[in-house]
Amino acid sequence: MSENRIMTNVRHRLEYFVVLFFIFFLKNLSAKSIFRLGRILGHLSYSFATKRRKIALINLSIAFGNKKSNKEKKKIIKNSFIQVALSALQSLWVLKHPSRVNQLIEGAPSGLDLIKKCLLRRKGIFFLTAHYGNWEIMGIDHGFRGICKLHSIIRRLDNPYLNEVALKLRTVSGNGTFYRDESLLQIVRALKNNEAIAIMMDQNTAKGGVFVDFFGRKAATARALARLSYRTGTPIIPFFCYPTRNGTYHVKYGPELILKKTGHKEQDIVTWTQSFEKLIEKTIHDTPNPWTWAHKRWKTRPSEEQGTKIY
Helix, strand or coil: CCCCHHHHHHHHHHHHHHHHHHHHHCCCCCCHHHHHHHHHHHHHHHCCCCCHHHHHHHHHHHHHHHHHCHHHHHHHHHHHHHHHHHHHHHHHHHCCCHHHHHHEEECECCCHHHHHHHHHHCCHHHHHEEEEEHHHHHEEEEEEECCEEEEEEECCCHHHHHHHHHHHHHHHCCCCEECCCCCCHHHHHHHHCCCCEEEEEECCCCCCCCCEEEECCCECCCCCHHHHHHCCCCCCEEEEEEECCCCCEEEEEEECCCCCCCCCHHHHHHHHHHHHHHHHHHHHHCCCCCCCCCCCCCCCCCCCHHHHHHC
């Protein structure tokens, strides 16, 4: 084994032990204590993650321009860092005691009747969502509702030990996962079984995407959701959770996106993908704090902008 591989393995194990420590440390705390600790860690990460802060500020400048002052933008960034830290702690907190998710969800989600009606079509459901609020807790809650099995399309983590932790978290309430590099036949099979597929549409797509408008600037976006729904007729339902001031969440399904076919498939796929991004954009625009602003959303540039560097 090479020296680099040895060092990588050591780093992966150290990261894993840190996560195990947090799981052990958090397991006997209350939801309120987790909330307070999440805020503290969020403030600390905001103070030390200078590169990520700069990325977030660039993103906010693209999204809002001069409509928000620097003071307002910095406040949004700080709240975003807090949300990310809180989401991580809450996820580790429920890992060993999944029923705790009930303490984090305020009442029954809105739109449950819509989900039941869509399932009557026997074509499954696509959930359109984003890295917004606590998406992990939202998924776990859905699994416990017993409405339909939910599969998330995920990327393998570089750290195999943490990848196992993430898999356990995402399947703890009966949900499933598909890796991005796996065959689409698995997704089609799940839809035929009248199950749901959650697809996050708010991150940069380096290869195979299509450029659509996102906050007034071209953003490389995956087209798989549009292609699959176009082919299968599977309904597309927005699926988001909205943080409250006390660390809990309101979950909302819907309304269903009604998309038309014009007979020009490739153009329709671009138009549909644009519709997805506009919905996510509106969600973020209306309440920006819960979104993960530190991601390089506009990193990949279209051919006419080659040489342009945003980050």
